[in-house]
Amino acid sequence: MNNRTSTTALITGASSGIGAVFARRLAARGKNLILVARRQEKLAALARELEQRYSIAVEILLADLSQPDDIEKVEKRIQELDNLDMLINNAGFGTGGKFVEVELDKQLSMIEVHIVATMRLCRAALPAMLARGRGSIINVSSISAFLPVAGSVNYSASKVYLVNFSKALQAELAGTSIKVQALCPGFTYTEFHSTSEYQDFDRGHIPRGFWMSGEAVVNASLRDLARNRTVCIPGFINHVMIALAGNDAVSPIVRAVVKRFRG
Ligand SMILES: NC(=O)c1ccc[n+]([C@@H]2O[C@H](COP(=O)([O-])OP(=O)(O)OC[C@H]3O[C@@H](n4cnc5c(N)ncnc54)[C@H](OP(=O)(O)O)[C@@H]3O)[C@@H](O)[C@H]2O)c1
Known part of the structure; x- marks a missing residue:
């Protein structure tokens, strides 16, 4: 392996979907990678592909982020790094299903993966980033944070946490070079809706124009990161949906258009 750069990116949920797209994009930029998820074969295949194609170092770290011991394992790996960028x-x-019907264990796992793991990994990464005076953190939320609907009670609530956590953290880090982003995708073509939870979900019921590719989502995220935008909502249609719900997180232009359209 030829390490062209000494900086490293750690990506959780890198075995598919948006996380795998981030891995490809950052590999193309010459970053070394640590890929975290549970499915070893998928991570190993991606690691092989990226090492060969981009001559970078790719490490895989198996972790179930609903498990405190595994979160700690990732924390420890982060704390060992002196170049996490x-x-x-x-x-x-x-x-899938209503709050009172979904198993409590699944809901607790969701809070662990979305909230606890994110918070702990940020806490583990920031001291070295601050000492080095550089670094970026992207926390993947969802437009659900702005559109709470029946059937995704804990999902939208946990994604709200990620938006507010990221905004407040960025405010605390004002005056440093550390960037924090809450990325809020809408419907994205990934494996997200292919799990058993979504066996009754028909992608065809959602108009095509509402869907984005993982590539488009990641492009928007990296572009907004370069522009120091703390909340990234990829895609015009997602801005419109959020504006229609009366939320002012969207751009002022879209808000003005929607206001005029609503009369
Ligand atoms: N797709 C959408 O429409 C959409 C919309 C808004 C927001 N998002 C958000 O985007 C993020 C990425 O999802 P995606 O759309 O790319 O879906 P995806 O293709 O299903 O990817 C989800 C990733 O999360 C990992 N993961 C899930 N549970 C985990 C656990 N307990 N421990 C460790 N890793 C775990 C999976 O890896 P393993 O299974 O190998 O562990 C996989 O790599 C999620 O936070 C999701 O909420 C997606």
Whole structure:
């Protein structure tokens, strides 16, 4: 392996979907990678592909982020690094069904993966980033943070945490060079809706124009990171949906258009 750069990015949920796209994008930029998830074969295949194609170092770290011991394992790996340049807290999943029906264990796991793991990994990464005076953190939330709907009670609530956590953390880090982003995708073509939780979900029921590719989502995220935007909502249609819900997180232009359209 030829390490062209000494900086490293750690990506959770890198075995598929948006996390795997981040891995490809950052590999193309010459970053060494640490890929975290549970499915070893998928991580290993991606690691092989990226090492060969980009001559970078790729490490895989198996972890179930719903388990405190595994979160601690990732924390420890982060604390060993003196060159962590990017942390992408992307691992996540949805549950199908109403709050009173979904197993309590699944809901607790969701809070562990979305909230606890993200918070702990940020806490583990920041001291060295501050000491080095550089670093970026992307926490993958969702437009659900702005659109709470029946059937995704804990999902949207946990994604709200990620938006507010990221905004407040960025405010605390004002005056440093550390960037924090809450990435809030809408419907994205990934494996997210292919799990058993979504066996009754038909992608065809959602108009095509509402869907984005993982590549488009990651492009928007990296572009907004370069522009120091703390909340990234990829795709115009997602801005419109959030504006229609009366939320002012969207751009002022879209808000003005929607206000005019609503009369
Ligand atoms: N797709 C959408 O429409 C959409 C919309 C808004 C937000 N998002 C968010 O985008 C993020 C990425 O999801 P995706 O759309 O790319 O879906 P995906 O293809 O299903 O990827 C989810 C990733 O999270 C990992 N993961 C899930 N549970 C985990 C656990 N307990 N421990 C460790 N890793 C775990 C999975 O890896 P393993 O299974 O190998 O562990 C996988 O790599 C999620 O946070 C999701 O909430 C997605």
